[in-house]
Amino acid sequence: MTPSLANAPAIAPSPAIFNALALPSGRSTPSGPLLPWGDEACAYARDQVIFSEGDPASSVRIVTSGMVRISRMMADGRRQIVGFLQPGDMLGLAQTGTFLYSAEAVIPVTLRRLSRTQFDGLLERDFELRRRLLAVTATELQIAQEQMLLLGRKTAPERLASFLLSQARRKMVEPEDHCRISLPMTRTDIADFLGLTMETVSRAFTRLKTSRLIRLLPDQMVELVDINALTDLSEGC
Template sequence: MNTSGNGRPSVDIARPPRDPSIDHIHPCRACDVRQFSVCNVLDAPDLQRLAEVVTTITLPAHRAVFHEGDPAEHLYNVTSGCVKLYKLLADGRRQVTGFLFAGDFLGLALEDDYAYSAETVSEATLCRFPRRRLERLLEDLPKLEKRLLGNASNELAAAQDQMILLGRKSAREKIASFLVNLAGRAERRGQPSDPLPLPMSRTDIADYLGLTTETVSRTFTQLKTQRVITLLPGGMVALTDRLAIERLASGG
């Protein structure tokens, strides 16, 4: 049993059984995260149509998916690994705007060019959709179009939360909020949230939270010393005192 963001216990999410009617579809038949992805709203015939326009790609760690300003020719769905989104500021600094995991969608663009850059944090596998072909397909798949619009709304809400995180919280509160958010996302995907994998570097976290790398490292050490978290091998973090870190995240 896990603990929800408000401290109350929550029941683990069970993965639904695979639908045998789509077992013949490639590459969707082998996708373990379809139930968390935008395509989970589609039935077997519509999923077949989507599968006809998709290409599966695997990229090593630290490889660009696309750069800010590139023509927005493709959209992507992460099926494994971690991808970071970032923008380069006018003074050359980098602002990481998000981390995406299996089931997350990226590449939505209002203009003809990407408004941000995307780079793999770890080795990642993605479904790649040609933008124009997908847009034409959406005319016949209103459920998928609605789901993508929902994704865009969620991105806007996440951006608003990020503004509060950067402007109103201390370093300890930012780190705590970051960990609680990642744990909550893992739980919603039905994945273990404790210990929590942190594939991103301390510099990536610093660029996301508006801190220095030294401050991030020092804060992690402080939380470890206070036995709020435990730093484990392989970039894993155990939330030793979940209630304490949730109180810290909420400013308590």
């Protein structure tokens, strides 16, 4: 791990949040898949609901392609997105009874499943599995803590910079200048993740754009032009 990430510890490889335990395929499973996922691939269209708050949590799932958003909703419609899930991230791991959040497809998604009972059986037997899950859950907690700092104390531009950097870290351990990331979610999704409105997110984007920290490219791509400046901004320096 390179120096500039020395203080941004091992949370980079696993940005999924909440029961969406990340096992980025290539990286952390040198010995093959950790779990015997079912062969059947469930497909979901853009914006299709995968499950809703209150649904019985009958199986554990892993994202095999696409992007999933998981969110909590208040009675009057206020929404907080608690995570964006990408291939390798898992869903419903911590759930015992019913889901406490909803999951929807941001873009077309495929999942594989494992029945809850089968999963629990493996958990009971498999030594290594439990150690890994515990480690991953710990990582999730660190990410959640980081997100609390963001939501509780950061300004709008700081939040967006933090978000862009965290997305960049999903793709590469060490984001470089001029690296490009894809943001398939809408401005509204980003807003609901960062505790802002769509308009504020849009304005923050243009601010970053006009101050040459990022460039907006076609096809939902963003180029991070000045990683150092973005990092400083995200930390409030």
